[in-house]
Amino acid sequence: MIEIQNLTKKYGQIVAVDNLNFTVERGEILGFLGPNGAGKSTTMNMITGYLPSTEGTVKVSGYDIAQEPNEVKKRIGYLPENPPLYTDLTVDEYLSFVSELKKVERSKREQQISDIMELLKITDVRKRLIRNLSKGYKQRVGFAQALIGNPEVLILDEPTVGLDPNQILEVRNVIKDLRKEHTIVFSTHIMQEVSAVCERIVIINKGKIVAVDTPENLSKAITKNSRFTIKIAGVKASVIGALKAIDGVKNVEVSDKVEEDVYEYIVDSDKQVDVRKPIFFAMAKLGFPILETKEEELGLEEIFRELTTKNIVVSTESDNSKQDASGEAPEEDDQAEEKEVE
Amino acid sequence: MLSVYKKELRTYFYSPLAYVLSGIFVLVFGIYFLTQTMSKAGQGIAQIVFGGQLFFASFWLVMLIPILTMRVFAEERKNGTEVLLMTSPISVPQIVIGKFLAAFTVFLTMTALTAIFPIIISISGDLVISNTLSSYLGFVLLGASFVAFGLFTSSITESQIIAAVLGTVTLFFILLIDQLKTLVSGIFLKIINQLSLYEHYKQFVQSVISLKDIVFFVSLTGMFLVLVMIVIEKRRWSQG
Structure with a gap:
């Protein structure tokens, strides 16, 4: 469904994302894990076609993002780190604008919007200006935006940030339910979230993949x-x-x-x-x-800390064999971190 | 494109900005109109050339248009909504043209409001209709190039204030080029006349509609819109 090959992003001398390789199968939920500034958002921006890559390819359903961007963009729903909200519109207006942007058929728009609002429990604020909503609502409106057009692939960058514990659980359940029809990649730095939702995780640190596996196998491999x-x-x-x-x-x-x-x-x-x-x-x-x-069982927290503070590379999957396991010291990328926040 | 156009237009008319700008524009226009007609009426001049008034009004556009367009791209960048547009199945030219048309529509609305003045003239005196129409055509073309330029300054910065100030100051300097004419002669005068927006605009006000001037404004508008597209694409490649 999603194939990522040799994906690299450089800003001048700084390597923000370094030669990533992984695939996501149809119907899979992939957790994308890494400390802040590891290159998660940059990678997601490249998958969704917002940023061009320096090297490497991203293919979604067989379409290359660089060759046929519109075919890819039609198939992807993206919730970036900062939800892209037009704060001077109401939730209703905003979501219908997104429906038009995503070229949802006119006859289906209204039904789809109300279904999504129901799913994310934002129906009660549909007439309100986005500007006046709380952080939790804003985050969910952003999530709703990603679901519009019923895209095959969902890319969610920290979808539960800013939610209260109940809402986090709800959103996680929504993500799990969505698995039936969607392929999902979501990033987080919260461990329980990964173990609660994901079947497979990719851990990246300083732009490189340090591990790809199921949460259980990882915990075995590392201890x-x-x-x-x-x-x-x-x-x-x-x-x-x-x-x-x-x-x-x-x-x-x-x-x-x-x-x-x-x-x-x-x-x-x-x-x-x-x-x-x-x-x-x-x-x-x-x-x-x-x-x-x-x-x-060694918890994911510990695995994460282990993997991201030391230079260990665990390659438990064959498609990850291209990763070099030499454990050389990665470049300083503090600046990359700052850039990524932008 | 239509989706962007509709959304932009909605944003303009939801905020007080479009109303305030239209209000100021019509007010200033009205005051000038009043002083002109009153003074000329006193001198017993029967015919008022409306084009001249429209020409004066164009100086206000230097200030008003950059304020109208300052948020268009700067805000998208600042709020991160640009990501939504760029990851939707819509191309950069479609986004830019949609936004241009929306801002241009607001400008046309503002312009349409001033139609009240020629109507007043025609009720109480003689209006030279041909001159009025040709002046309006020039005014609209000039406005279109200003709007495109305003979008350009908005696209190069994240700050709305900088976008507005940059737009106004630059347009003001372009206006000043006209003043250089008194200092130069020969080939330089020719060059300045070719480049000067107001030299081209003046033709319309003098009831001369020539293809040359229309092409000038249309291509100027097109050029700035292409620049906006280049700026947006360029930034995707360089930013994080």
Whole structure:
């Protein structure tokens, strides 16, 4: 549905987006993740044809954005970082203007607009000037704009910014519902959002892809250690001693005292070795019952921090193999960051 | 194109700007009209050439048109609505022409309001209709090139104020070129006469409609609109 090849954007010497390669399948929700200034918005601007790329191609439904921009633009709904709202129009007027722009058939316009307003719960403000709406409403009117014309592809740049927690949940559900008919790429720097909505994520940092995979696989790929939380009834000192003696266990910490002589331990171990059985037998030998064992998944937050603060490149997908994994220090791109905000 | 045109026109008439500008324009025109007709009536002049008044009114356009057009592109850029236009299936020329036609329509409305003055003349005296029509034609053509120029200054900046000031000052200097004529002669005089907007406009006011002058204004308008398109395209390539 969307094919991105060698996509690069340079501003003079500054490389804002560096040789991106990824594809998005029809009906997929792709999370586009990265710290501020990583090149998310620039990439999205290039996919939607707002900015021309320095190098590389973007194809949507087989149409190249540089060759047939109108064919691509017809198929894309775009919610940029700052919703493009004409504040001196009412919501109704604004959305009908967008319908005309997107060349929606006259007979379908009204129905489509009211359906979208219903979906995003903005029907009650339809007669009001956009200028007078709260941030949350403005954001949703911007979202509504992207849905007009029922485009196959939705590109959403931080769609939940400025919403309250309830609205965030609503918008996430809307995005999930939209998956049935649309291909969605959405960017965010909020982790839970990705795990809540996306099937696949692309993490970029300093203009480069650092990871492409499902949230689950990423969490597995990045962790070298397994971490277990184990609740054991028994004398603390001897439990720790016995645990540390087990082959593969790297670290043992007491995290919580549950009751007298019952403690919760955090055990970090080598991922290659399954330490659960040895732990069981060691404790059985001591006569200390294990009350609970839980394997901790490393959260996306940690993966994100791990990937974007160090120069690790995880290439778990074949189409990403062109990425260089040498881990060379990326250029300073503070200026690119400033530019991107604009 | 039609969608942009309709939306722009709506924005003009939703804001007080179009009304205020039209009001000021008609007011100033009215005062000038009054002083002229009264003084001439006192001298017993029966026929008033309306073209001369329209010629005077054109000096006001130097100030009013840039204010009318200042927000057209500057605001789109500032509010980020440009992104919506550029990612919609509509081309840059369509956007520019749509916006030009909307601003031009407002200008035509303003101009139409001044029709009240020749009507007054024709009721109480003799109106030279041919001269009035030819002057209006010149006025409208001059206005079209001003509007196109105003769009151009609006396209090169994010600030409406800068767009307006730049437009007014530049148009004022173009007007001053006329004054240079007293200083030069020969080939330079010829060049200035060819370039001077007012020299071309004067022809219409003197009831001379020639293709040369019409082509001059139409191509001037076209040139500025093309410049706007170039500026917008150029910025897409260079900005972040």
